[in-house]
Amino acid sequence: MPSPTRRRFLAAVGAAGLASTAGCVSGGDTPSYDGTWSRWGFDDARTGTAPVTGPTGTLRVAWRTDVFDGYPTSSPVVADGTVYYLHTRGGYDRRHESVVSAFVAETGEELWRTVVSETESDELAYHHDSLVVTDGRLYARTFEGLHVLTTDGELLWTHPVPTTEQSYPDIAPPIVSDGMAVTATYGERTPPVAVVAVDAETGRPRWRAGFNSRRRPWTLSAADGTVYVPFFDGDSGLVALDIETGRREWSLSLPVEGPVTVAGDTLLVPLDGDPESIAAIDRRTRDVVWRKPASRRTESGVAVAGELVYYCADGLLVARRLDTGALVWSFGPRPLVSLSWTPVVAGGTVYAVAERPNEEQTPNYLYALDARTGEVRGSGQISVASMPSGLAVVDGAAFLALGRGELLGIESCETAVLGRCLDR
Numbered sequence: 001m002p003s004p005t006r007r008r009f010l011a012a013v014g015a016a017g018l019a020s021t022a023g024c025v026s027g028g029d030t031p032s033y034d035g036t037w038s039r040w041g042f043d044d045a046r047t048g049t050a051p052v053t054g055p056t057g058t059l060r061v062a063w064r065t066d067v068f069d070g071y072p073t074s075s076p077v078v079a080d081g082t083v084y085y086l087h088t089r090g091g092y093d094r095r096h097e098s099v100v101s102a103f104v105a106e107t108g109e110e111l112w113r114t115v116v117s118e119t120e121s122d123e124l125a126y127h128h129d130s131l132v133v134t135d136g137r138l139y140a141r142t143f144e145g146l147h148v149l150t151t152d153g154e155l156l157w158t159h160p161v162p163t164t165e166q167s168y169p170d171i172a173p174p175i176v177s178d179g180m181a182v183t184a185t186y187g188e189r190t191p192p193v194a195v196v197a198v199d200a201e202t203g204r205p206r207w208r209a210g211f212n213s214r215r216r217p218w219t220l221s222a223a224d225g226t227v228y229v230p231f232f233d234g235d236s237g238l239v240a241l242d243i244e245t246g247r248r249e250w251s252l253s254l255p256v257e258g259p260v261t262v263a264g265d266t267l268l269v270p271l272d273g274d275p276e277s278i279a280a281i282d283r284r285t286r287d288v289v290w291r292k293p294a295s296r297r298t299e300s301g302v303a304v305a306g307e308l309v310y311y312c313a314d315g316l317l318v319a320r321r322l323d324t325g326a327l328v329w330s331f332g333p334r335p336l337v338s339l340s341w342t343p344v345v346a347g348g349t350v351y352a353v354a355e356r357p358n359e360e361q362t363p364n365y366l367y368a369l370d371a372r373t374g375e376v377r378g379s380g381q382i383s384v385a386s387m388p389s390g391l392a393v394v395d396g397a398a399f400l401a402l403g404r405g406e407l408l409g410i411e412s413c414e415t416a417v418l419g420r421c422l423d424r
Contacts, residue, residue, distance in 0.1 A: 031055070031396025031411055033081045033105040039132040039173040040075040040390045041301060042344065044222040045262035048303030048310075054346035054393040056368045058413035059380025062397070063108035067101065069405030071125045072170040075390030076399045076407060077133045079151065081105045083392070083399050085407055086116075086131040086140045095119070096126040098142045100149055105397060108409055112153040117142040128163070128172035128186070129389070137200070139181055141172050146183050148203060157203035161196050163187040171259065171299055171390075175222040178243050180206055182227055184217040193217060195229055197246060207246035214239070219259035219301075228267065230256040238269065240283075252286055254279075258296070259342075263304040263322060270296065270311075278302060278311055280325060290325030294318075297340035303350070305371060310343040310350055317343060317352040317367075319374060329374035334358075335365060338388075345371055346393040353388050364388060366398070366410060382408060 035052040042048050070088035077084050083103045090096035098117040103110050119126065121143065130141035137156075138149040145160040164187035175182040182197045193214060197206040211217075215234040220227055226249060227241045236256050240249040258270030266289065267281040275293040282289055294313035303310045308328060309320045315333030320326060331337065335354035344351050350371045355362050361384045368378040382388065387403035398410040 030414065031106070031394075033078075033394050033397055035394035036079040036133070037077055037392035037394060037399075038079070038134050039077055040129060040171055041173070041219075041221075041259070041261070041342070044175050044177055046219070046221045046259055046301055047261060047263065047305070048301070048343060049305040049345040050347075050393055052346050052393060052395045054349050054351065054368065054398055055396060055410060055412040056349060056378040059366055059368065059378050059398075059410055060413045061380070061382065061408050062411040063409045065103060065108040065110065065407050067401060067405055067407045068099070069403070070096075070098075070127070071403075072127075072129050073387055073389045073401050073403045074127065074129045074131060075171075076392045076401060077131050077138075078105060078392050078394050078399060079133045082111065082151070083108075083407070083409070084131060084133055084138055084151075085401065086127055086129075088126045088142075090126060096121060098127045098140075100131070100138055100140055100147075100153070102151070102153060103407065105394070105399070105409065108407070114149055114153040114155055116140055116147040116149070116155060116158070117144055119144065125170070129170050130172045130174065132173050132176055134176050135200075139174050139176055141174060141183055143187075146174060146181060146198065146203075148181070148200075159196075159198045159203040159205075161185060169218050169299070171219050173219070175220050175227055175243070176200055177222055178225065180243065182220060182222070182243065184220065184229065186217060188216070195220070195227065195241060195246065197243070209241055209246040209248065211239075218256070221260045221262055223262040228260050228262065230258070230260055230269070232256065236272075238267075250286065252281075258298055259301040261302040261304055263309070266322060268302040268304065268309060270294070270298075270300070270302070276313075278309075278313070280309075280322070289323075292320065292325050295339070299342070300340050301342040303343040303345055305345040305350075308371065310345065310371075312337050312339060312341045312343060312352060315339070317350070317354075317369070317374075319350075319371075328372075331367070331369055331374050331376075335367070338364075340387075342390060344391050344393060346398075348372065349377055351391055351393070351398065353382070366391075366400075378412065380410065380413075382410070
């Protein structure tokens with residue numbers, strides 16, 4: 001049975017019921033859904049920080065909608081009140097059909113669905129966590145190449161950039177900047193590998209940078225005309241390319257183990273080793289400014305807002321000073337923060353996913369924390385035993401997908417009556 005509307009429920013409980021709920025208003029104003037969350041990590045620099053006010057207080061799932069339960073779980077993107085999502089129907093011994101769908105941010109209603117790729121390939125995964133929305137276009141990366149659509153769902157062009165074997169990385173949003181879209185030849189392959197730039201309007205090739213000794217490019221980042229390419233395995237390290245020409249500006253041999261975030265003159269780089277760590281590197285001199293131990297998952301990245309750096313490691317969400325690496329605050333390990341989570345910051349709030357091991361089935365909760373102090377500003381249950389995607393946040397609302405084939409819209413519970421959150 002559908003939930004009663006706010007008006008009907010208020011009429012049912014009457015004034016006496018309302019009087020008993022004084023102090024049960026949480027969250028903020030009704031969401032406007034203003035703002036754009038253009039890609040995993042928010043921007044090309046992967047700062048994970050947006051100038052919007054996200055939901056706080058009692059966080060509730062405002063709507064759920066079914067999407068294809070294909071691996072990997074993609075991160076939604078948002079623009080102009082619309083949520084976009086890349087998903088694939090398929091699996092072993094089944095035909096793959098990768099599609100981009102558009103949903104109304106307020107209700108979860110599906111507006112359109114466009115097939116970007118079909119294949120008979122016998123793989124568990126076929127798309128990357130790669131969707132980008134910018135300048136009225138959508139960019140999506142599947143195993144066969146880079147696809148570009150209008151925000152009305154019209155497929156404009158596909159440029160072949162094949163991925164081999166399994167998907168490494170699963171998180172591969174292209175860089176879209178300076179009139180170009182930049183991606184890489186991902187996958188388990190024998191060198192040479194390459195970073196490839198095409199015209200963002202037409203898909204025509206602009207440049208190709210080849211690497212004979214490097215093996216596995218990971219998530220690309222960019223800032224101030226430079227593309228940063230982390231490499232795993234073999235000759236691991238970090239390479240800087242000029243975005244206009246693909247010319248190699250410099251390279252470092254480092255045990256890189258995750259996506260790079262660019263914060264002004266500082267590069268924040270996850271490193272492998274014993275112990276694993278997060279390093280701050282001066283991007284002018286390439287000197288290591290500070291390095292702190294951090295046990296985390298490969299896909300877990302770093303967010304930065306103002307003077308603070310945020311990342312998840314050792315079951316904690318950690319905030320450190322950007323200039324010195326000094327610890328400012330931490331949250332966890334009870335609840336236990338996900339090792340694969342990349343924090344995002346909206347206004348003065350940082351968001352993290354954490355398990356509550358003391359509850360039945362160990363559910364996942366989304367936490368909203370004060371970005372400066374770590375004080376809890378809100379939380380709400382989002383799932384049980386499923387892998388959440390990256391989070392997208394616009395004014396008053398957040399969106400993420402679950403590994404069991406659901407896309408969620410999350411908002412503040414603005415008004416609670418008798419312990420019940422009222423629908424808008």
